[in-house]
Amino acid sequence: MFELEDIGRPVAKIKVVGVGGGGSNAVNSMLAANIYGVEFITVNTDAQHLEASLAPVKVKIGAGLTKGLGAGSNPVIGRQAAIDDKDTLAGCIEGADMIFITAGMGGGTGTGASPVVASLAREMGILAVGVVTKPFYYEGRKRAINAEDGIRELKKYVDTLIIIPNDRIHLVVEKGTPLLKSFSIANDVLRQAIQGISDLILIPGLINLDFADVKSIMENAGRAVIGVGNGKGDGGAFEAAKRAISNPLLEESSIEGAKGILINLTGGLNMSIDAVQEAASLIYDSADDEANIILGAVINPDMEDDVRVTVIATGLEDRVVKAELPQVKKWTPDKKPISLKGSDRILSKNIGMPRSEQKPIERIIYKEAVKEPEKTADNIRSAEPEQNLLEMLAKENEDQKPVLNESILPQEDIYDIPTFLRKKTGD
Template identity: 55%
Template sequence: MALVKPSNTTFAKIKVIGIGGGGSNAVNSMIISKQIQGVEFIAINTDAQALLTSQAETKLQIGSNFTKGLGSGADPEVGKTAAEESYEKLKDLLYDTDMVFITAGMGGGTGTGASPIVAEIAKQSGALTVAVVTKPFAFEGNKRMHAAEEGINFLRETVDTLIVIPNQRLMDVVDKKMTLLDAFRLADNVLGQGVQGISDLITVPGLINVDFADVKTIMTDSGSALMGIGEASGENRASTAARMAIASPLLEVSIEGARGILFNIIGGEDMTMTEVSDASQIISNAADPQANVIFGATIDETMGNNIKISVIATGFDEQQMGYASSRRQPFGAFSSDSQSRLSRSQPSEPTQTKIDRTPDGYTQPLTTTQITSSKTNESPFVQSDGFRSDEQPKSAIKAKSATPTTEFEDEFEIPAFLRKKQ
């Protein structure tokens, strides 16, 4: 019988799209790191000059007639209008795509305003749509935070899964002596891990494969979700990596009660069946007894003595996650004028709003990211070498590194070990 060699057209087509200054910076970092393979990187911006610095193979300037290529001026309404002007170009860009990752810094103009439009087009094209976005630091002010929250609320309605990374929360767990540049790079790393943790499940071939259909089963309109990554070496490395993947000091909730679990374990040739079994047992025990568990195992010689585990958990109860499912007016706080105009773009039939968080625990505790399937969480950002919310005020870097709770951060959003300090 003749062997049939798979062609590239049989692989899942995955696109990672950076929108606005923050999203484009994040994509640049992912490209430079060379850790995410088998995907197409795309940069979308209203700022023509900023696009010149993008290392993405595909670049799209949106709203060229409306903005003249000069950016959005930190106005989400401008970002939204620019995306609407380029609607057909965006449709062509997302045509025939299986999965779309959207990265953006919420609170600015292009990322906040255009991301929901891009997500809506991706979802309508039939692609599994996952957004990995950031929320501003508290020192950036209430106005920017409010804009980010409104943008996140709107984005939540248009994606399958939403991962929100809290910059402010990140400040609570890093070394206080960490330089500003290193902090930005760390935030960027966390965002990249959010994308890589999911894409690796699909693009990295395994001894026991987790394919795109498995990921789609777990993540499509699945409600709140958690996503975590753990990596460890030495004695009990598999058990340690499993526990890191399902828990983090950045999160208060665990995967307890999850009704859908998808995880992948990667190790060297010395990885044993007992280690795979131990890790599987730890993750399964933390979920609902009736959970649908899908797992994969991959042998990677470059792992050395390390074992790495990626986990996606879905199917949580809304009350368990502590989020209200009520829909809020998207972009309602930008301005009285923009509110009426933006409301016209709301989907006629809102998808159900579910939220959640996720850990990306890596070897260090602060690597865990929050994830929200079809709905939301929190976020950070960086600039140039780090991921930063697009068009962040330069004055922001002079602010002190205090970590106050703003009116936009529920007490529930603060981990227990941090709440006790307040």
């Protein structure tokens, strides 16, 4: 049953903290989109870049360490700068029920300082969601390693982490798209992720959904994905849902295996119950049977015939591990004999044949590779155990004794004879 939101209920306080240059750019994009009911903060070591931010609250960190000139792409400096001013940072996020930490990973300030902000939020009992980008491949191995280290550290403290790889931007832009526009698309994905969640909490809706619902899905949830899809007219909600659950920009572009799913449908006054049901059913069918799924629906008169579907899927850690396990297929040999060059006489008749029909390889190799000498009276060794080894060697093959003479053997062959034999032959 649909019920109108109670407008008099307490409203959750949400803040967005953009850390470093990439985070500041993302905040500027969100401010331009007029996201409802959210406070914006930018944090940076670069005084010049911080000044260009549109955020009402700007925090310069590490002034004594960096002199306002940035972290020089060194995450260690970015981290220390945040630690030096952690009291200021704590004051900025105080009172929030939920914060979004957005940053471009791989550089100095965003990579090093964002985990410090997240750790402060955890200490203060604030629900923290990280929404970050990974660098382009062409930005180099060092930056990629920094990004992975920063993401690993950030993950320790945030409740939910959403990662957007910049390398996937080419999947949604046409060839020849200007670089500036490509980056704006990445920033817009960050904006959609944050707006999709904040709208669920802050905008009054037809289907009751509040901060407690969002928290139940996102608290200590680990890796997550968010998909946003848009549609228009008849069937628009279904198309929007389809696009939302197959977003190519997200690192994990599928909701399969998610433990928790939030769905928000936003449409105009004409959005019907049938449209909501079609969109929700598609998402339900794509999700795990055990997933905790919460649905919200919001009416925005300005959208007219447009429909936007936002899907947040959390708890994807198990699925990532399973995806890395190799699939092992049992090998069965070919029944036909295989011809191996140079070894036909030994092996080819046995390959693929039943054990009962195989010929002993040892016998074949021995008979062909080794020719047994004729047994004569001169070369039969004595079997008496007490006979001295030197006597056995001396008595064996008496007729070949002259061959051991140093004067007859080539020089290089002399040294192939053991010392004790050379001395004996020289006597």
